[in-house]
Amino acid sequence: MKDSTLKTRRTKQREIILDILRSTNLHPTADWIYEKVRQKMPNISLGTVYRNLKILRDMGELIELDCGGAFSRFDANIRPHYHFTCQICGKIIDIEEPVHHEIEEAIAHKTGFEIAYYCMGFFGKCGRCKEAPAA
Amino acid sequence: MKDSTLKTRRTKQREIILDILRSTNLHPTADWIYEKVRQKMPNISLGTVYRNLKILRDMGELIELDCGGAFSRFDANIRPHYHFTCQICGKIIDIEEPVHHEIEEAIAHKTGFEIAYYCMGFFGKCGRCKEAPAA
DNA sequence: ATAAATGCAAAACTTTTGCACCCGA
DNA sequence: TCGGGTGCAAAAGTTTTGCATTTAT
Numbered sequence: 001m002k003d004s005t006l007k008t009r010r011t012k013q014r015e016i017i018l019d020i021l022r023s024t025n026l027h028p029t030a031d032w033i034y035e036k037v038r039q040k041m042p043n044i045s046l047g048t049v050y051r052n053l054k055i056l057r058d059m060g061e062l063i064e065l066d067c068g069g070a071f072s073r074f075d076a077n078i079r080p081h082y083h084f085t086c087q088i089c090g091k092i093i094d095i096e097e098p099v100h101h102e103i104e105e106a107i108a109h110k111t112g113f114e115i116a117y118y119c120m121g122f123f124g125k126c127g128r129c130k131e132a133p134a135a
Numbered sequence: 136m137k138d139s140t141l142k143t144r145r146t147k148q149r150e151i152i153l154d155i156l157r158s159t160n161l162h163p164t165a166d167w168i169y170e171k172v173r174q175k176m177p178n179i180s181l182g183t184v185y186r187n188l189k190i191l192r193d194m195g196e197l198i199e200l201d202c203g204g205a206f207s208r209f210d211a212n213i214r215p216h217y218h219f220t221c222q223i224c225g226k227i228i229d230i231e232e233p234v235h236h237e238i239e240e241a242i243a244h245k246t247g248f249e250i251a252y253y254c255m256g257f258f259g260k261c262g263r264c265k266e267a268p269a270a
Numbered sequence: 271a272t273a274a275a276t277g278c279a280a281a282a283c284t285t286t287t288g289c290a291c292c293c294g295a
Numbered sequence: 296t297c298g299g300g301t302g303c304a305a306a307a308g309t310t311t312t313g314c315a316t317t318t319a320t
Contacts, residue, residue: 009294009299027208027218027227030284045302050285052300053209065208065218065227073162073200074188083162083200084248092162092200097242107232107257113219116259122242124250144274144319165310180277185310187275276317286307293300 008059014052016040021062084122088129095122143194149187151175156197219257223264230257 008014020036021028028036034049056062073092075083082095104115143149155171156163163171169184191197208227217230239250 007299011294011300013301021209025212025229027210029208033209043302045304046284047286047303048301055300057209063210063212065210073164074156074168074192075162075198075200077160077198082242084242084246084250086248087251093246094160095242095246097245103255104257107217107219107230108259110232111219111228111230112262112265113221113257114260114265115219115257116222118255118257120238120253120255122239122248122250122253124243124248124252127247130247130249142274146275146319148276166308178277180279182278182311183276190275272320274317274319276315278314278316280311280313282309282311284307284309286305288305289303291301293298295297295299 008055013037013041013044013048014056016044017049017052018056018061027065080117082120082122084124084126086126086129087123088125091126093126143190148172148176148179148183149191151179152184152187153191153196162200215252217255217257219259219261221261221264222258223260226261228261 016037017033020033026032030050030053031046033053034044034046037044037049053062053064057064075094077094080099082097082099084093084095085091086093104118107113107118108115151172152168155168161167165185165188166181168188169179169181172179172184188197188199192199210229212229215234217232217234219228219230220226221228239253242248242253243250
């Protein structure tokens, strides 16, 4: 997961950003992190926060929770089903796998939450991109 | 899933939007749909496409695939784990459930794709919002 | 008739980027 | 030194919204 081939420098800004994210379990947005960092380092810029979040993600130090995809996509297939997103070509493909509703029940029982639905997304290389030589 | 209490009118625009989405399995973006609709109805506006996609989603006629959340959220917990998002208060909570890697293998075997990882998100009402009276 | 829906354009919002300067290794 | 990083501000890109007008019921 961690990619140590990346050339990076240790900067105060990056350190604080990661510290703050590690000190919470709120799954905050970039803007929330920005406001928190500003309390310790008022001059930091929002661009720096965004840049570092991307770098830290590429380094494997944190996870970005949008599950891939800057903008919404729509699907008229309203039967419960899963999706596969190709990390190379970006295609989204329906997966013909029965939905495991027992997972919902297990989680609901364990947490006490009321589960309306769950969604599962797979990420990797589709058939065509798997064959193609690495870019 | 479908909400028939919504008061909606049948308009040409909404009909075409749904037709186009039903005619493809590409999981298109709003902009892609907009361009397609314009071929049949050149004067339609992008705002109308967005408005109708939201309405059709609320009606249960289509699914929005961003899995809840317009902007990215970040998590320093890099162990594989699941998330629960409360549909009422918006909170995201880590779920302590072992990740089922055999699912990846089953899907990889069935599709021939190379699965790098998968992510699962649960949606519903958290403990506190479950108790609260409906708004 | 009347309230939902539309078209248009401006605005809101998140995220990215160009550039000159700074600083860590 | 030198190239990665920063701050600032402008720009890009998606999505929302205000408003006058149209239109389905």
